Amino acid sequence: MTVKITNPYFDKTYKVAECIGDVEYALKNIERGNERFLHLHDYETGVPITISPACCASVEFKTESEEDK
Numbered sequence: 001m002t003v004k005i006t007n008p009y010f011d012k013t014y015k016v017a018e019c020i021g022d023v024e025y026a027l028k029n030i031e032r033g034n035e036r037f038l039h040l041h042d043y044e045t046g047v048p049i050t051i052s053p054a055c056c057a058s059v060e061f062k063t064e065s066e067e068d069k
Helices: 020-032
Strands: 002-007 010-015 038-041 048-051 058-062
Touching (some): 002 048
Antiparallel strands (some): 002 058, 038 048
């Protein structure tokens, strides 16, 4: 799955190890106020990626099947 993060000063796309189900669960926790950040891991390097949805203009998620289109 890939994640594209965009704001006025930053535009980057990551390939992440997490599946869409894990991301959906984390986003529901953010909506409920249980968490404030989305924690992912870069697929190639294993480097942690922390996303604060409040600080991003846009966060786009694409699964592998959507990327093939």
